[in-house]
Amino acid sequence: MSSSSSSVTGSTDTGGTGGGAVSTSAIPTGGGLSAKTDPYKVYLAEDEIPTAFYNVRADMQTGHAPILHPGTLQPVTVADIEPVFCTKLAEQELNDRDRFIDIPGSVLDFYRMYRPSPLVRAYYLEQALDTPARIYYKYEGGNTSGSHKLNSAIAQAFYAKEQGLSGLTTETGAGQWGTAMSMACVYFGLDLDVYMVKVSFQQKPYRKTIMKTYGANIFASPSDTTEVGRRMLATDPDSLGSLGTAISEAVEVAVGSGGKRRYVLGSVLNQVLIHQSIIGLEAKAAMDRLEAYPDVVIGSAGGGSNLGGLMAPYMAERLAGKAAPRFIAVEPASCPSLTRGRFAYDFCDAGEVTPLAKMYTLGHAFMPAANHAGGLRYHGMSPILSQLYHDGYLDEARAVEQTAVFEAAVQFARTEGTLPAPESAHAIRVAIDEAIAAREAGEARTILFGLTGNGSLDLGAYEQYLDGTMTDYIPTDADLERGFASIPCLPGIQ
Numbered sequence: 001m002s003s004s005s006s007s008v009t010g011s012t013d014t015g016g017t018g019g020g021a022v023s024t025s026a027i028p029t030g031g032g033l034s035a036k037t038d039p040y041k042v043y044l045a046e047d048e049i050p051t052a053f054y055n056v057r058a059d060m061q062t063g064h065a066p067i068l069h070p071g072t073l074q075p076v077t078v079a080d081i082e083p084v085f086c087t088k089l090a091e092q093e094l095n096d097r098d099r100f101i102d103i104p105g106s107v108l109d110f111y112r113m114y115r116p117s118p119l120v121r122a123y124y125l126e127q128a129l130d131t132p133a134r135i136y137y138k139y140e141g142g143n144t145s146g147s148h149k150l151n152s153a154i155a156q157a158f159y160a161k162e163q164g165l166s167g168l169t170t171e172t173g174a175g176q177w178g179t180a181m182s183m184a185c186v187y188f189g190l191d192l193d194v195y196m197v198k199v200s201f202q203q204k205p206y207r208k209t210i211m212k213t214y215g216a217n218i219f220a221s222p223s224d225t226t227e228v229g230r231r232m233l234a235t236d237p238d239s240l241g242s243l244g245t246a247i248s249e250a251v252e253v254a255v256g257s258g259g260k261r262r263y264v265l266g267s268v269l270n271q272v273l274i275h276q277s278i279i280g281l282e283a284k285a286a287m288d289r290l291e292a293y294p295d296v297v298i299g300s301a302g303g304g305s306n307l308g309g310l311m312a313p314y315m316a317e318r319l320a321g322k323a324a325p326r327f328i329a330v331e332p333a334s335c336p337s338l339t340r341g342r343f344a345y346d347f348c349d350a351g352e353v354t355p356l357a358k359m360y361t362l363g364h365a366f367m368p369a370a371n372h373a374g375g376l377r378y379h380g381m382s383p384i385l386s387q388l389y390h391d392g393y394l395d396e397a398r399a400v401e402q403t404a405v406f407e408a409a410v411q412f413a414r415t416e417g418t419l420p421a422p423e424s425a426h427a428i429r430v431a432i433d434e435a436i437a438a439r440e441a442g443e444a445r446t447i448l449f450g451l452t453g454n455g456s457l458d459l460g461a462y463e464q465y466l467d468g469t470m471t472d473y474i475p476t477d478a479d480l481e482r483g484f485a486s487i488p489c490l491p492g493i494q
Contacts, residue, residue, distance in 0.1 A: 042286040044116040052100040054277040054312050059319040064387035065358035076355050086262050088159040092271040110154045114143040119286035124415040133438035133445045138283040141454035148452040149180035149266050152275035156264045157184035167191030167261045169254040171246030175207030177266030182214035195221040195249040198241035206457050221246035228351035243378045244364050248351025267303025268382050276309025284313040294325040294448035300426040301329035304382025310450040329397045330426040333474045335368040337381045338397035346487050359386040366483030369473040400429050401472040406465035408432050421453030
């Protein structure tokens, strides 16, 4: 499984005049822009797609606390989680040894449909902000799934096909992960059941259409198709659901399939952060080509795959004791796991059927508000990101309100021409704030953020913002205490 690669960044060879060469032509000076030496977009060549994922867990100084079996409260083994995950994914989940894990050839072949993705210099946003900062973003929204989620979906589907499974089950919040998984499963001839958080099921009907186009079955969660769902509906018939609830349903169906199916998850888990490292590996290779090094790396954080993937190669440098950027995680004020949560062992789902992970959590019973950043509604944060934050390697977490996020999204759309997904717009909000801070300080800082989703199916949310009917919700201390009450008490376990 491990690669002999010795570099985290991969190839940055600039020789030749093929597709990997960067144009040196300046950005046009029309519209008030002065001549620039950076291209607007940097594309690596197809043969420069990284051939190995980077596993940050192998470099962590303290590691993260082991995942615990819900019955025995002992650290899980591969055998413990094989009934839930594909064997190769179970191995990756617990892998704290191999810095690099080879990307299967079939996965690389699929990646070439939409990778490498571009690194973009946000010249027009810089101009609008009148900032000396240089702003770059890695754009992952240029595929039908609309996001970075496809990077892990195709890898997980490959391992399921290789194992001879007939299908998979999963959950989805905003619908981007469900869409990505639908694309991956049809590519490998696998069946897929998607449990979609009910509020997103209602808000984003066309996400369902895309998933159906790719052959998936979609259920609004909580549903009446599982014991967990029926129990939750009996308690709250009007429940709008949560990612924790949808996870419980998908896991129940997979475990009850008689070994024919497994469950897959689009964020939070170590295996997903491993796959998403391809974002950061490509981004750093492109930045190195420009001889640019970020002062700050910014990513939206719900479960952690987006930020974890983008910052991976730069975090490797920090963990090695080298100079590194400042890292900022951005989360919604309505679901503030890092900024207001507790670092504790908690269930990864609302139905208490999954193992327990030590993470920043609001409690698995926390029911987030029906805000539009559906992909950021998870009650907890990746155990890897949680440990890095707890140990001070992840520098800062910021919680931002929904209206401020959409203000940034609209400004970005009007300057850079790309309509961002609400989840990604959280990172844009803080990137703008950092660029303004650079202007006020008179410092030419370099900013890198992840734009990992497009907003073409979030027009209802944009309409609410533009017509002034969008509101903000920040949970009260009492709201959070109700969620914290569900965190299990585990005497003797730190």
